[in-house]
Structure formats: structure tokens, C-alpha cells
Amino acid sequence: MGSLNQTQIDHSIHPRVNSADPVPPRPRPATPPHGLKDDAEAIAIARRLAAQFAPGAALRDREGLLPLAELDAYSQSGLWSINVPKAYGGPGLSHATLAKVISIIAAADPAIAQITQNHLAILNTVDLEGTEAEKKRTFDWALQGIRFGNAFSELNSKTVAAFETTVRFDGDEAVVNGEKFYTTGALLAHVIPTVAIDNGTAYLVFIDRDTAGLTVTNNWSSFGQRTTASGGVKLDNVRVPKDRAVRLKSFDEHPTIAGPLSQIIQAAIDVGIARGAIDDTIAFIRNHSRPWIDSGKEKASEDPLSIIAIGDLKICLHAAEALLDIAGRSIDVGYAEPTLDNVSEATLRTAEAKVLTTQIAIEATNKLFELAGTRATLNQHGLDRHWRNARVHTLHDPVRWKFYHIGNFYLNDAHPPRHPWN
Numbered sequence: 001m002g003s004l005n006q007t008q009i010d011h012s013i014h015p016r017v018n019s020a021d022p023v024p025p026r027p028r029p030a031t032p033p034h035g036l037k038d039d040a041e042a043i044a045i046a047r048r049l050a051a052q053f054a055p056g057a058a059l060r061d062r063e064g065l066l067p068l069a070e071l072d073a074y075s076q077s078g079l080w081s082i083n084v085p086k087a088y089g090g091p092g093l094s095h096a097t098l099a100k101v102i103s104i105i106a107a108a109d110p111a112i113a114q115i116t117q118n119h120l121a122i123l124n125t126v127d128l129e130g131t132e133a134e135k136k137r138t139f140d141w142a143l144q145g146i147r148f149g150n151a152f153s154e155l156n157s158k159t160v161a162a163f164e165t166t167v168r169f170d171g172d173e174a175v176v177n178g179e180k181f182y183t184t185g186a187l188l189a190h191v192i193p194t195v196a197i198d199n200g201t202a203y204l205v206f207i208d209r210d211t212a213g214l215t216v217t218n219n220w221s222s223f224g225q226r227t228t229a230s231g232g233v234k235l236d237n238v239r240v241p242k243d244r245a246v247r248l249k250s251f252d253e254h255p256t257i258a259g260p261l262s263q264i265i266q267a268a269i270d271v272g273i274a275r276g277a278i279d280d281t282i283a284f285i286r287n288h289s290r291p292w293i294d295s296g297k298e299k300a301s302e303d304p305l306s307i308i309a310i311g312d313l314k315i316c317l318h319a320a321e322a323l324l325d326i327a328g329r330s331i332d333v334g335y336a337e338p339t340l341d342n343v344s345e346a347t348l349r350t351a352e353a354k355v356l357t358t359q360i361a362i363e364a365t366n367k368l369f370e371l372a373g374t375r376a377t378l379n380q381h382g383l384d385r386h387w388r389n390a391r392v393h394t395l396h397d398p399v400r401w402k403f404y405h406i407g408n409f410y411l412n413d414a415h416p417p418r419h420p421w422n
Helices: 039-063 068-076 095-108 110-129 132-143 258-287 304-336 340-372 384-393 400-412
Strands: 166-170 173-180 191-198 201-208 214-217 232-241 245-247
Touching (some): 039 095, 039 110, 039 384, 068 110, 095 110, 095 258, 095 304, 110 132, 110 201, 110 245, 110 258, 110 384, 173 191, 173 201, 258 304, 258 340, 304 340
Antiparallel strands (some): 166 173, 173 232, 191 201, 201 245, 214 232
16 A cells, blocks of 8 residues: 555545544435345445445545545445334344444444444434434434434543533523533534433433534544544533433433443444454465565465464454354343343343453454564554554453453342443
């Protein structure tokens, strides 16, 4: 891959990350997205899109280019409505298929896959928490191609679950004030669902991207997942109709698959990062690497120690993928019958998948350079993005706690906690 002179890029068309360059709200789609028929079609579409997204992934990462055209193609494909229930006009596909689709996109460009995450989680939240009117409106938006962003976490709060953003109700309006960070997808969304508190009660407030008082800052400066546009959102007396505030129930009120759904998307992104890294490792060894002098081989691909290492990586990858599928099927059961036992089963299976996907993402992106050699570190190849993406994305929630909750269940019959990070 040759390097690209930065002056060749029109930044009015391709705005950059961590920049003060203004990014206006994205236009709403003129036509509805494609309607998915079944699981097989969703996977086929994901593979077609991945083939389109992969060639430009290194360039977008290196130059910090937001994936505008790619995101439009992705959301118009129908995949962003994959978990809209059939009763509301959606395909209502398996959560195993959802995870498979995300992993396919992530193998091509994990930043694009991550931008989908909050949209799908929002659909799930409204499905589980909303009134019939709220469900119909939200699902109708999604089926029209409206993208939801995210204004959930806060940078300076005591814990990830502590919120200082407030909402108050003034007649027929909800008024929101606060500041958010890690707002993946907000910059390129049409609507930004925002978590805000009113006297201890949490609401998810749906705010149009161009609403007065709402400012999205393109200041995501992480060294990985650079083009997710996960910067900040400020809300200064933002007013929306009162009926756009969806009351959120406490996770302790009733068991739901909200946590496992959020987590399986994270795990799917990590396994996609691993798959993409392993594919690039194999390609580089075949086409660029030199055999080590002690191997006595003519080609790097004939080095017995490299062969063994690739075999190990593939085994671990396939184990992670298998657990991801098992987790998706268990979420299907917990969604259909949300008993405590079923939800705990879904939580535990998803946690197990999260452990293996984290491990293989980090291992595969480390092994890439060990096996491919020094040439693989040259900037022109852009392979460092795999390690940076894996290292950053696997920090979403501490996988070390997964071991604890899994072990505590099997040893002490303790049901795992229920929250968006578990």
C-alpha cells in the first residue's frame, strides 16, 4: 500500500477526526433502507459491504478520515434495523446473526462496526423499556433509515454509571443540560438519544442532531478506533417535546437481555479485529516476509514455527467465534423468555465470549508483527492500526471482572450483575 499525500484529500468532503473543522448534520435518507428478509441475506450483505470497506480502512485510519460514504451505504443496507421486531415491521433476526454481521464489518473496519453499536443498543433499550407508542415511533425511524448516535457516558463522573446530565420537564417540553463524552456515532447521527436524570429517575431523551443548544465536538483523540467520532456532546437548555423522553427502568427492576446485547456487540467487534489481523498476517507472510535463516526454508510461509503459530491463532479465533454464536443463541432465549435464569445464562455465555474475543484480539495483533517481521511495521502498510484498535476497543469494560462473575456463579450460585457493561 503506497502512502497518500495529505494534500490530495479534500477535507470538506472527508472531515478529519480530532479537528475543529465543522461537520454539519448528515442529511436524512431520501429513500428507506433495504428490508432484510432473513439471516442468510443479512450475512451476505455484511460480506458485500465488508469487501467495499476494507480497501480504504488503512487510509481512513492514517489520515483520520470519517467514513461518511461508507456509513451511508451501511445504514441504507438494512443492517441497522436487524433487531427491529417483526411485529413492528422489522426482520427481528437472531442475536447470533447480529453478532456475526458486526464481526464481518469489524474485520474490514472496526471503527465502522463500532459506530453501529449504540444504534442497535438504543433499539433494544426501547424494545425492552418503551411504551407501545415509543416503540412504534423509534422503530419507524429506524426503518426509515434514521441513525441513532449516543450521549450516554460522561468523562468526569465518579463511575461509568454516574450521570450528572439533567432533564427537567417544562410544560410539554423536556429540557436537557449537561455534557457527554465517548459519544460514538453522535457526530454522524440524525438523532442523538441522551441519558439524563430527573430526581433520580433516568430518561433516554431523543434529540435531533440539529437541535438548538446541542453541540457535537469532533475531539476524539485516542490512538485507536480513531474514526468512530467518539468525541463530546454538550447540551445547553436543549428543548424537545416531552414525549421524546423515554423513562428507563432500573436493571434491578426486572431481568432483561440489555446487558448481554450491548456486550455481544463489543465482543463481535473484537473478534472481527482479530480476524482482520490474522488475515493480514497470513497475507504479509506469504507476500512480503523473509524466512528466518535458521529455518532453512525458501519461503517465510514454510517456516515451521510460523506455521504452528498461525495454527494456534486460528484455533483460538474459531473458539471465540463459536462462543460468540452460543452467546447469541442464549440471548435469543433470554429475549423470548426473560426469566432470571435465562438472562443470567445469556449474561454468562456472553461474558465467556467476551473473554476469548478480548484475548484473541490482543494476541493476534501482537503476533502479527512477531510473525510478519520488521517490514510489517513500515508506515506504508498501516498494520499498526490492528494493534491500536484492539488495545483501545478491548478497554470498553474490564474483562478481568468477567472471570470473577463467571466463577462466582459456578462456585457460589451467584447470578451475575445486570448493567450495560455485563
